[in-house]
Amino acid sequence: MRGKYYILNRMVHGLAPAALMVMLGLCPGVFYNTAVADEVRGGFEPAVVDKIYADLGEDSIWWTPATGLTARGKIIVNLLSQADREGLKPSDYLPSNNHINESLAPENYDRSFTKGLLRYISDIRDGRLAARYVDPELFDIPNPTDAAALLKTGLLTADFQAWLESLPPQSMKYKSLKEYLERYRKIADMKWPLLNTGQKLELGSSDPNVRHVRARLKILGDLPADNDETNDVFDNTLLVAVERFQTRNGLTPDGIIGPETYAALNVSPASIIQKITINLERLRQLPENLGSRYVIVNVPGFDLTAVSDGAEKLRMRVIVGQPKRRTPILNDKITGIKFRPTWTVPVKIAREDLLPKIKADVNFLRASDFRVFTSWKKDAPEIDPEAVDWRIISPERLNYKFVQNPGSSNALGQIRFTLTNPYDIYLHDTPHKNLFNKSGRAISSGCIRVADPLTLAGFLMEPSAKWTIGSIQEAMTSSEKQVAKLPAPIPIYITYFTALVDEAGQLQLWKDVYGRDADLIHILGLGATE
Numbered sequence: 001m002r003g004k005y006y007i008l009n010r011m012v013h014g015l016a017p018a019a020l021m022v023m024l025g026l027c028p029g030v031f032y033n034t035a036v037a038d039e040v041r042g043g044f045e046p047a048v049v050d051k052i053y054a055d056l057g058e059d060s061i062w063w064t065p066a067t068g069l070t071a072r073g074k075i076i077v078n079l080l081s082q083a084d085r086e087g088l089k090p091s092d093y094l095p096s097n098n099h100i101n102e103s104l105a106p107e108n109y110d111r112s113f114t115k116g117l118l119r120y121i122s123d124i125r126d127g128r129l130a131a132r133y134v135d136p137e138l139f140d141i142p143n144p145t146d147a148a149a150l151l152k153t154g155l156l157t158a159d160f161q162a163w164l165e166s167l168p169p170q171s172m173k174y175k176s177l178k179e180y181l182e183r184y185r186k187i188a189d190m191k192w193p194l195l196n197t198g199q200k201l202e203l204g205s206s207d208p209n210v211r212h213v214r215a216r217l218k219i220l221g222d223l224p225a226d227n228d229e230t231n232d233v234f235d236n237t238l239l240v241a242v243e244r245f246q247t248r249n250g251l252t253p254d255g256i257i258g259p260e261t262y263a264a265l266n267v268s269p270a271s272i273i274q275k276i277t278i279n280l281e282r283l284r285q286l287p288e289n290l291g292s293r294y295v296i297v298n299v300p301g302f303d304l305t306a307v308s309d310g311a312e313k314l315r316m317r318v319i320v321g322q323p324k325r326r327t328p329i330l331n332d333k334i335t336g337i338k339f340r341p342t343w344t345v346p347v348k349i350a351r352e353d354l355l356p357k358i359k360a361d362v363n364f365l366r367a368s369d370f371r372v373f374t375s376w377k378k379d380a381p382e383i384d385p386e387a388v389d390w391r392i393i394s395p396e397r398l399n400y401k402f403v404q405n406p407g408s409s410n411a412l413g414q415i416r417f418t419l420t421n422p423y424d425i426y427l428h429d430t431p432h433k434n435l436f437n438k439s440g441r442a443i444s445s446g447c448i449r450v451a452d453p454l455t456l457a458g459f460l461m462e463p464s465a466k467w468t469i470g471s472i473q474e475a476m477t478s479s480e481k482q483v484a485k486l487p488a489p490i491p492i493y494i495t496y497f498t499a500l501v502d503e504a505g506q507l508q509l510w511k512d513v514y515g516r517d518a519d520l521i522h523i524l525g526l527g528a529t530e
Contacts, residue, residue: 048148049111049118055152062113072160076117079164086124086168087181087277089525093120114151121147124167127285131278134523174283176501181276187219188269197262203255205234213257216265217241222248250301250510252439264509272499274527275509278520279499286493287331294491295334295456297448299327300498300510302441304427304450306459312503313459319430319441319449326514327446328423329496333489336418337457339475339482340406345370346424349445350402351395358390365402368409373401406481414476415453417460419492427492429453442513448494463487
């Protein structure tokens with residue numbers, strides 16, 4: 001597809017988010033505009049639509065003045081009218097009121113169905129266009145689906161209905177999340193009064209509010225349906241249900257109902273529906289084929305999963321970027337491993353983090369095993385850090401380069417996993433293992449710290465005879481720096497999901513640590529957030 005979307009796809013990495021929004025005719029706070037999206041997607045231009053009819057040798061596909069909707073027309077009207085099952089809006093795809101607009105000639109009315117179906121194909125395969133560019137750190141931009149070519153293929157299939165049903169993602173995660181969308185739409189019809197949050201509840205508590213918590217957890221599926229709602233005592237059955245609810249909502253599963261748990265219990269079904277809807281959108285943005293072996297990081301969930309042949313091989317905790325230094329969303333490859341790496345401090349971190357520590361204690365540099373160079377030039381000489389009067393240097397004038405030697409205090413730990421992206425984002429070990437015990441782990445400067453680098457390295461090097469767990473462990477503790485190339489690059493997907501269904505079929509919800517949900521909900525016109 002060689003339209004404006006194709007051109008945009010080639011230009012996108014060179015543009016700032018604001019420029020992207022201007023190109024789309026959008027700005028923060030503006031709802032999704034299907035007309036603008038059509039203009040940017042080359043596949044919806046009138047000439048492309050006309051070519052579909054010319055290639056098929058037909059003047060009408062969906063509707064004729066004599067007979068009304070054709071057999072295929074009835075199929076797509078049925079499909080598009082139920083687009084809300086996918087978290088989409090039927091009104092974005094169907095002609096107004098599904099009847100003839102008197103301002104349109106019959107052939108243009110038929111083409112309006114074609115245009116709507118093209119938009120649906122593109123949205124269901126790639127995600128809605130505005131959603132892709134609302135996020136300033138979304139670098140996961142695949143080649144767009146050629147909706148026109150795909151539609152022509154579908155129209156030639158023997159079973160058009162089955163072909164249409166094959167368009168959405170077929171992954172179990174997507175299908176399971178769709179099921180929860182339907183489930184929460186039913187729950188949304190129930191009364192959802194706010195719980196009284198004044199009394200902390202825990203095992204052994206006796207309080208009238210306990211019965212309301214029981215009722216809420218039964219509706220949500222965390223408490224068995226046959227549990228007695230009139231019981232005011234916080235018993236072991238309720239404890240298990242509360243811990244399960246807390247785990248599903250990214251909270252510390254301590255079984256105590258305090259402010260955070262009350263807040264999660266009081267989130268309305270309508271808000272959960274919004275969250276599910278935008279995460280269906282994010283699933284549509286993932287490549288259809290993730291590969292036979294891959295690694296996936298979910299930033300809000302603070303976790304990493306490694307998958308081989310469809311089976312989860314390992315899962316571990318991670319630390320991700322803090323809100324002011326967000327971890328970007330991107331698709332990449334892991335290509336190698338550096339053992340006992342040095343760390344060259346990025347300029348921003350040197351100015352904002354390192355300089356205040358140096359000013360507080362000049363011995364910090366030696367104690368942390370840093371080397372200092374006069375500039376960032378390749379041949380810049382090394383200097384004695386005590387020869388510099390750090391007190392008079394402002395952050396804006398800090399042009400020294402700082403390199404931390406390998407060792408127990410090195411910020412990258414004993415191992416660094418090399419990626420190919422141009423944003424200097426990679427995975428690495430850390431000497432501060434205690435931080436993985438925190439429930440909220442958005443505390444890094446953008447890179448991803450992994451809790452169990454040895455096991456991850458073992459997975460990545462699995463096909464290698466040389467790099468066994470034993471040899472990897474030896475390289476991590478050796479006095480020599482070593483670099484190992486992976487037997488084959490492993491795809492890695494750094495994602496941002498705040499709602500997913502786990503392997504046990506349970507809906508997991510996480511905090512929107514970077515505020516991305518609210519932007520996406522707004523740009524897609526899904527209503528206000530709580």
